[in-house]
Amino acid sequence: MVSIEIVQQWKATKYIGIIGLGDMGLLYANKFSDAGWKVICCDREDFYEDLKEKYASAKFEVVQNGHLVSRRSDYIIYSVEASNINKIVEMYGPSSKIGAIVGGQTSCKLPEIKAFEQHLPKDCNIITVHSLHGPKVNTEGQPLVIINHRSQHPESFDFVNSVMSCLKSKRVYLTYEEHDIITADTQAVTHAAFLSMGSAWAKVKVYPWTLGVNKWYGGLENVKVNISLRIYSNKWHVYAGLAITNPSAHQQILQYATSSTELFTLMLDNKKQELTERLLQARKFVFGKHTGLLLLDDTLLEKYSLSKNTVNDDADSKPLPNSHLSLLAIVDSWYQLGINPYEHMICSTPLFRIFLGVSEYLFLTPGLLEQTIDAAIHDQSFRKDDLEFVISAREWSSIVSFSNFELYKKQFQAVQEFFEPMLPEANLIGNEMIKTILSHSKETLTGKY
Ligand SMILES: NC(=O)C1=CN([C@@H]2O[C@H](COP(=O)(O)OP(=O)(O)OC[C@H]3O[C@@H](n4cnc5c(N)ncnc54)[C@H](OP(=O)(O)O)[C@@H]3O)[C@@H](O)[C@H]2O)C=CC1
Numbered sequence: 001m002v003s004i005e006i007v008q009q010w011k012a013t014k015y016i017g018i019i020g021l022g023d024m025g026l027l028y029a030n031k032f033s034d035a036g037w038k039v040i041c042c043d044r045e046d047f048y049e050d051l052k053e054k055y056a057s058a059k060f061e062v063v064q065n066g067h068l069v070s071r072r073s074d075y076i077i078y079s080v081e082a083s084n085i086n087k088i089v090e091m092y093g094p095s096s097k098i099g100a101i102v103g104g105q106t107s108c109k110l111p112e113i114k115a116f117e118q119h120l121p122k123d124c125n126i127i128t129v130h131s132l133h134g135p136k137v138n139t140e141g142q143p144l145v146i147i148n149h150r151s152q153h154p155e156s157f158d159f160v161n162s163v164m165s166c167l168k169s170k171r172v173y174l175t176y177e178e179h180d181i182i183t184a185d186t187q188a189v190t191h192a193a194f195l196s197m198g199s200a201w202a203k204v205k206v207y208p209w210t211l212g213v214n215k216w217y218g219g220l221e222n223v224k225v226n227i228s229l230r231i232y233s234n235k236w237h238v239y240a241g242l243a244i245t246n247p248s249a250h251q252q253i254l255q256y257a258t259s260s261t262e263l264f265t266l267m268l269d270n271k272k273q274e275l276t277e278r279l280l281q282a283r284k285f286v287f288g289k290h291t292g293l294l295l296l297d298d299t300l301l302e303k304y305s306l307s308k309n310t311v312n313d314d315a316d317s318k319p320l321p322n323s324h325l326s327l328l329a330i331v332d333s334w335y336q337l338g339i340n341p342y343e344h345m346i347c348s349t350p351l352f353r354i355f356l357g358v359s360e361y362l363f364l365t366p367g368l369l370e371q372t373i374d375a376a377i378h379d380q381s382f383r384k385d386d387l388e389f390v391i392s393a394r395e396w397s398s399i400v401s402f403s404n405f406e407l408y409k410k411q412f413q414a415v416q417e418f419f420e421p422m423l424p425e426a427n428l429i430g431n432e433m434i435k436t437i438l439s440h441s442k443e444t445l446t447g448k449y
């Protein structure tokens, strides 16, 4: 433990540098400077005049470029696009102050660490971080991974911990290899599922919340819509970077596409028994040891609908049972890959916890899985949508496997455009939903895992 006096001394004498003043860079710049640290930031040199004006009254300083940040900062954090990390570290890394600590915020650590090892002077320490949440989520209590990769002095690690403590996040100490495997299991596959739902809806040109109480109605459906739109309201490069640059993520996303295809084929072939046996095995593997309360419940989520309809408006129509292929496929994927998702809870994002919560609800609510399998086999209402979903899951998997950033961007932005008019409202409702879920699941999460 470092004494308060030492921390005060560090705050008075040391500088934190942030290269990349986008969403996450700005979050850190505000948090650190509010906590009394001296912070120097930059974004692209072309933006300097605008940024200087925009942040004239901020507590942090804006300078022209990464060279100027690097030569003055004792801890330098690269908060830039994952696909550009090598190029940007190559550019500014050699300007790092002698003995500086260097880290980054990119979501996959292998390319970041490689860039640091290749381009930083040998006297630099490498201690990198990853906040496992988006820029608008309260940092308090969320997981923050800290990777102490190369440090000459124990003090460097204490220093980074002192800086990060103002986020009040739950610090998790891992190697970069552990980090990348876990985030492939959690983040990458979660995004693949919700990206596939969104592109399937965009392809059939359906805003699912507009179909009255017949289809996609109720708590689980609200989660699918809200999270999918939340992802599409973000920047494509965040999702592309974390999936494409992480080799472990390719396998996970491919398995998700394969599970979706195979389960859908069993539905088409009317193989109810085979489908049931496969899903029961998956349930036993993933949820077999589950005890206590569920992470989420359907009624909690009922009110977060974008739909203006209520069941009373349309008393004659009954919601059609969904096959929930997207949720069946994730549990099957975990089973096929031998992944216990609860083991990753310490290092999970809000979206992953919600995805696990709704899957848990589907598999553990008495009778619901059986009812879902029945609908999947006998009810054709979601067949066309499921087909589009399978195609989309396979498309995303191919794009990621071929590491095609351009196609990723094109596909992402086409869907984004389709949902554009709804994104602001969806985000408001989605934020409320996430807040409720997170506060509801806090005790369950910390108590159980
Ligand atoms: N958004 C999220 O939810 C999270 C993101 N991350 C990771 O954090 C990193 C940053 O993400 P985020 O803040 O969302 O992305 P942003 O696009 O908002 O921020 C990145 C910023 O870096 C700037 N930049 C590009 N090149 C340079 C350069 N040479 N010098 C200085 N600045 C430069 C970009 O400018 P320009 O736009 O012009 O290229 C942009 O403003 C990514 O690696 C992402 O994966 C991690 C956790 C959560």
Ligand SMILES: O=C(O)C(=O)Cc1ccc(O)cc1
Residues within 6 Å of the ligand: 106, 107, 131, 132, 133, 134, 187, 190, 231, 238, 242, 349, 350, 351, 352
């Ligand atoms: O919670 C999620 O999965 C998000 O979508 C936000 C996010 C994006 C990238 C990260 O590296 C961490 C969190």
